[in-house]
Each structure stands twice: as structure tokens, then as C-alpha cells.
Amino acid sequence: MITTLRGALSLVFIGIAATVVGTALGSLADEPAWRYLSAVGGLTQLTGWFLYIRARRGGAR
DSSP, X not given: OOOSHHHHHHHHHHXXXXXXXXXXXXXXXXXHXXXXXHHHHHXXXXXXXXXXXXXXXXXXX
16 A cells, blocks of 8 residues: 555656546547546546545544
8 A cells, every 4th residue: 555645646647647648549549448548547646646645644544
């Protein structure tokens, strides 16, 4: 599990990159697989933000 701020932000930026690539290729190629990449990128980014908030609060349970 990612518990550091740097790890969480890395996950956010990976999600951003996947969303941008998936959106661009989805609009150019009109293939559903690229739209799935965009959706997975968005979920990855959301997960990264939640982990970032949790790490900033000290992992409060």
C-alpha cells in the first residue's frame, strides 16, 4: 500500500497521463479501448488523491 506523499502524488500523475493519452487517442481513433484507458486513468487519479489526503493526515483510521 502506498503510504507516502510522494507515492500518492506519483499515482495521481500516472492517472493524469493515462487520462490525457486515453482521451486524445479515443477522440482520434474512435476505439472503445482508449476510452477505457481514460476511465482507468481517472480512477487511478482519484485513488491517488485519496491516498494523498490519508497520508497528509497521518493515516488516520
